Amino acid sequence: MSKAILYDATLCIGCKQCEGACAEQNKLPYDDKIAGETLQSEHKYTVVLTQNDRYMRRLCQHCNEPACASVCPVGAFHKTKEGPVVYDVWKCIGCRYCMLACAFSQPKYQWGKLNPRVTKCIMCPDRVQAGKPTACAEACPTGATKFGERDDLIAEAKDRLRQNPGTYIDEIYGLTEVGGTSVFLLSPVPFEDYGLPKLAKIGDKPLPEYTGRVMELMPDFIPLWALILGGVYWVSNRRAEVAEVEAEERALRGEK
């Protein structure tokens, strides 16, 4: 079954244990200075944002139909059946199209490295496969970040919204955005305050569909266009040949 993460901003106390656990899991440096950074980067896959004593976590949304996986020319990204969208650094050629395509601006780059890789939260695929929760969910002391079955978490999020009217804005972020994701966010304040794009802006259609519509035409378009070009070539070539022969014949007959 597909797994997911549910983050509830009302339960979050901003302790940043998830950040530390994430860094440890991914063998990244972590200290007070990095804890103070509010931007995700090659050494910070997840961040807890603070605004007027309210918190919001940012991490890869793990889309059901990820744009990054669809645009990558070498297929370095793929969505696993357990839910995580993972990255194969060996395949990557460094075109950075994934960074452009991601609606949540999650892939980051090692700009200072000579053999750079794309970095992003990969939802601890090894742990998930072994049946364990992600490092961030395990580290969370309040249950603000919760790991579990995708369907169960959706039901639970809906429950929380129903049982606490007025506490949250009435939306599960990630449920329908770009065709649904595997990370759900609940918040008392609008999500765009933390830089998350609005549903109205990114839509509920999977992003790969936009390019898919064009790519689908290729198998029909290529033979048809080749046939037309070949046809035009044949006709105009034939006309030139005929004109030449006729000119020769006229010359033979001594006409001018």
Next chain:
Amino acid sequence: MTIMGIKITFWRVVFVVIMVLGLYSTYVRYLQGLGAVSNMNDNFPWGLWIGFDCLCGIMLAAGGFVVTGAVYIFHVERLHCIVRSTVLTAFLGYVLFIVGLLFDLGRPWFIWHQLVYMNFHSVMFEVGMCVMTYTTVLFFEFLPNVLERFNLHAPIRWVKKIYPILIILGILLSTLHQSSLGSLFLIVPEKMNPFWATPALPFFFFLSAIACGLAMTIFESTLSSRAFGRGLERSVLTELGGALYVVLWVIALLRVEDYVNRGIVKSIFQPSYEAYFLWAELAMAFAIPLFILSFKAARKSPTMLYIASLSTILGFVTNRLNVAMTSMETWIGHHYLPKWTEVSITLMICAMGFFCFSLAVNYLPIFEDEHSEKHEPAPLIPIAEQTLVH
């Protein structure tokens, strides 16, 4: 002025300065990484190199498929005399595109992965495969020049035999990847300003490639006629100018239709950061060249044609930079300006193009075709030699 037997001219000095700065930037690029050499960052993963070197480079090399298509597929024989120089421009353009890509890719040493780990859903994959194949096709289209130079006539006959197939393949591949460069941006409609975020982007990219192919042919013919002192084919240029005029009108009307359809005509006239860039683009790509070319006398004047084509080129270069950068700045919330080292590498690649072009013109029979056909009186060439030339 002459130093150690080498004539020093203004353009040679400029060339050397550009190459020295470019080589320094190359050193920084490969020893300190992309971050040190460019202003690209996590907000702007694509900068000048994708925006100009790749998107514009490919567009400006489109003359190859436009002119060969006209001559070999539609039998517009009058354009025959410029086929060789446009094929040369196209071939150089694509080779330099690949050179530019080796700078831009984070892991250029794995560029061959494209052939191994294919992702058929990716527009980038399609562009990559088409460009790779088309560069090979252009190599064969260009090959007769080299073979002729070394008097290897048997292989020329082989190439000539497959020439129609090469030409058709070239047009097919060009149609695909020229439009697909526009499709690259279809997946980010939310990030782009509505001025440029249109589902018709692939069509506009293809059409602007045709316009720029024609404009580049006029531009390059005029320049090389000055630089290499060859007679200017006025009637040919007039013909190309007429074609450019028609193509520009088609694009302009489709652009208007697209704006009307999406109901954003009003916002075009309201001043905004994006609107200024749009106005610059529309003025250079449409207003100026369409105005100039609408006069019959202007279409017959090489200077006017030169100005119109230059304006068209600048206009569509602005268009592509707008699509790739300007349109996303509001979403990202930052502005992007290339670093000088980034610019110097772009300039170096352009300078290499000019250099290779003049080398090829000096050492290969690029302009020979027209010399033998137009400028030298035919009876003076002995029959035996004539067959050799053709």
